[in-house]
Amino acid sequence: MTNSISNINPVILGYHHVCNHIYPSITRATVKQFLKQVQYLKTHHYSISVLSELLLDNQSINKNSIFLTFDDALSCLYENMIELLLAREMKGTIFVITKYAGKETHWDYYKSSKCSQLNWRQLQEIANAGFEIGSHSHTHIDLNSVTHKEVKFEMEYSKKIIEDKLGRPVHFFSYPFGRFNHELTDICRETGYKGAITMKPKISRQNIFQLPRSAVYLFDTLTQFKAKLNQSVMEQKKLEFINFFSLGTIIIKNFRKNNGSNKNFLQF
Ligand SMILES: [Zn+2]
Numbered sequence: 401m402t403n404s405i406s407n408i409n410p411v412i413l414g415y416h417h418v419c420n421h422i423y424p425s426i427t428r429a430t431v432k433q434f435l436k437q438v439q440y441l442k443t444h445h446y447s448i449s450v451l452s453e454l455l456l457d458n459q460s461i462n463k464n465s466i467f468l469t470f471d472d473a474l475s476c477l478y479e480n481m482i483e484l485l486l487a488r489e490m491k492g493t494i495f496v497i498t499k500y501a502g503k504e505t506h507w508d509y510y511k512s513s514k515c516s517q518l519n520w521r522q523l524q525e526i527a528n529a530g531f532e533i534g535s536h537s538h539t540h541i542d543l544n545s546v547t548h549k550e551v552k553f554e555m556e557y558s559k560k561i562i563e564d565k566l567g568r569p570v571h572f573f574s575y576p577f578g579r580f581n582h583e584l585t586d587i588c589r590e591t592g593y594k595g596a597i598t599m600k601p602k603i604s605r606q607n608i609f610q611l612p613r614s615a616v617y618l619f620d621t622l623t624q625f626k627a628k629l630n631q632s633v634m635e636q637k638k639l640e641f642i643n644f645f646s647l648g649t650i651i652i653k654n655f656r657k658n659n660g661s662n663k664n665f666l667q668f
Contacts, residue, residue, distance in 0.1 A: 409606075410454060411629055412467040412597060412613040417515055419476035426618045431480045437616070437625050438484060441466060446629070448490035450532035451572045454608065455594055466629065468492035469597060469613065471536055471574055473501065474515040478522050486529060494518070494526065495536035495574040498558040501565075520565050527566050534572035535559050535593075544579050551584060555591040572596060578613075578643065585609040599643055601628075601636040614639055 417428035429437070441448060446466045453460060453467075468485070470477055473496040485492060502519030518526070527533050535558040537543065543551050559570045571594040575584065578599025588596045588609050595608040603612045614628040614635070627635035 409602075409631065410461060410465060410467060410611065411631060412451075412469055412611060413628060414597075414599060414613045414615040415468065415470045416472055417474050417476050418470075418481045419474075419479070419515060421476070421515065427615070428618055429616055429620075430618070431484075433618070433620075434481065435484060436622060438488060438490065440622060440625065441490070441629075442488045448485070448488075448492070450491050450530070451493045451534070451595065451597070451611075452532055454611075455571065469534075469574065470494045472497060472540075473518045473523065473533075473536070475518055475522070476515045478518055478526070482526055482529065482531070491530050491532070493532040493534055493572060494523070495534045495572075496523065496558070496562060497536045497540045497576075498538045498561040500540075524566055527568055532572070533562055533566060533568065533570065534574060535562060535570055536574045537576050540576045542577055542579055543575060543584050544581060548583070548587070551587050552591065555588055555593070559591065559593070575599075580610060599639075601639040602631070615642070617642070 415429060415434075417425070418431060418434045419428065420430055420432075446464050447462075448466050448468060451467055451469070453465070468490070470481070470492055473494050477494065481492075497517065500517045501523065502517060504516045523533055535555070537554040538558040538561070539554065541550070541554065543554060546554075555573060559573075562568075562570045573588050573593045573596040575596060575598055580596070580598050585596065585607065593609070595611060597611040597613050599615060600610075600612050601614045603610050614631075616625065616628065620628075624635060624638075
């Protein structure tokens with residue numbers, strides 16, 4: 401297994417919530433918005449698959465290959481996303497925060513969000529339907545701010561829990577808050593993952609442990625969605641700008657955690 405992923409830059413889209421609940425977050429898509437995007441992909445004959453396809457012979461990956469990913473494994477996905485994709489012969493990769501599976505999303509934000517996290521029974525059903533399940537760490541801590549030992553624990557323990565619960569190998573890791581560095585990349589590889597995804601829309605040096613990903617936001621129009629598929633430079637600049645502010649969100653989060661409040665508009 402090498403770190404290269406052929407000369408094709410895979411288009412990986414990043415979602416969180418897919419639901420109609422109203423609360424102050426832009427890291428979500430309404431059901432109508434998501435349906436429109438999925439319908440666009442179907443009509444234009446994009447091939448939608450799970451990330452492990454990247455590990456196979458890359459002949460099957462081409463410019464029409466799109467990978468849908470869902471961080472935080474929220475319960476609204478079970479109600480609003482799974483059937484919608486399966487009906488169109490599409491699948492995605494869902495990243496679980498293992499400590500909170502089946503529990504409320506009280507790990508850092510949105511007391512107003514009505515979605516909890518998918519439970520193990522739902523995750524098993526979803527995995528049986530062909531979706532891939534990856535790890536989004538055990539506690540969703542910013543891995544840049546903890547020790548080597550803690551990083552190892554977050555990556556190793558969450559992988560083991562998912563594998564034990566679902567009886568399937570876990571190949572991919574999604575860095576909490578999309579934050580990564582070369583040390584995290586190395587630990588991820590050593591821990592037995594085969595790849596990892598970031599929140600950076602473009603990464604010049606190809607490395608399967610630093611896969612680029614374009615987030616889809618509540619305010620994205622279909623035109624902006626198409627720009628993500630085409631890896632438009634303008635769209636990538638926009639996403640980089642938003643990512644820059646997510647860094648501020650982590651700082652605010654830590655500040656508010658210490659002061660009894662922890663709402664954020666960006667979650668990753
Ligand atoms: Zn997350």
